[in-house]
Amino acid sequence: MRRLLYLVQGAAAGFFFGTAAVFVRYLSSLDAFTIAFGRVLIAGLVMVLLGLLVYRSKYVEDVSRNWRKYPLLGFFLGLHFIFFTLGVQNTSVVNATTLVNTTPAMAMVLGWAFKQVKPSGLNTAGLLMTFLGSASMTFGELSYNPQQIYGDVFALAGALAWAVYLVVGKSVREGGNVLSAAGPIYLSAAVATGLAAMLVGGLKQPRGDEVLPLLGLAFFPTVLGHSLQFSSLKKLFPYEASALALLEPIVATLLAAAVLNEVVDPAFYLSAAIIITGIYMVVR
Secondary structure, X not given: OHHHHHHHHHHXXXXXXXXXXXXXXXXOXXXXXXXXXXXXXXXXXXXXXXXXXXXXXXHHHHHHHHOOOHHHHXXXXXXXXXXXXHHHHHOOHHHHHHHHHXXXXXXXXXXXXXXXXXXOHHHHHXXXXXXXXXXXXXXXXXXXXXXXXXXXXXXXXXXXXXXXXHHHOHHHHHHOOHHXXXXXXXXXXXXXXXXXXXXOXXXXXXXXXXXXXXXXXXXXXXXXXXXXXXXXXXXXXXXXXXXXXXXXXXXXXXXXXXXXXXXXXXHHHHHHHHHHHHHHHHOO
């Protein structure tokens, strides 16, 4: 029963992740570095405030115990957000959200390499099925347009950064809780993305009509999505949590069709069914 709670958290995280690409599309005047910075800065401040309200003095103790590990995690999380945003800005929502979710294989390989986990045959078969579904979902979107190819590569780079973040953060997740760790990690990511922004020309100011989408990006896929995934990882392996996050391309593609008029091929629904079946096999 307790494992079911963490599975539900991981699935909810995948759902909220699916809103991110749509919010990014409404931030057309901002570059990927500014978007990533604003996203994690707002989320970090919200989570620190929540942590202080709930834990008070114990919050400071928890942060003091793990503070040396937060900058490294923030660095990889910041990279993930930058590359994901670049992916969404340069390729289709289907491509960006599907390719960024090749994380399960990367996380499983990294976890196996660091002797954190040894997946069963059923887990491996499930991962293969999720990738077959992801590949078939993306196939209809393939293009030889250089900009779209760049976007696909950025999305894959975001997947690798996310996989490293999941594997490296194992000890922090096991030794703390989401309210004490998420805020410092997000703020560390804000430092990393802010410094990166300064190197490429500085941060930009959002237009008035971009404030709400930026707040939505900070709250739904970050405060809710990434924090729920962080919590789920206390009892789930990284490759299991990232497999649940494969709900993201399904939700994102449906939202893109409804809100952005990015209509998907009917074969998308078959691919979605394959992905969901694969997720079930991975978390068994």
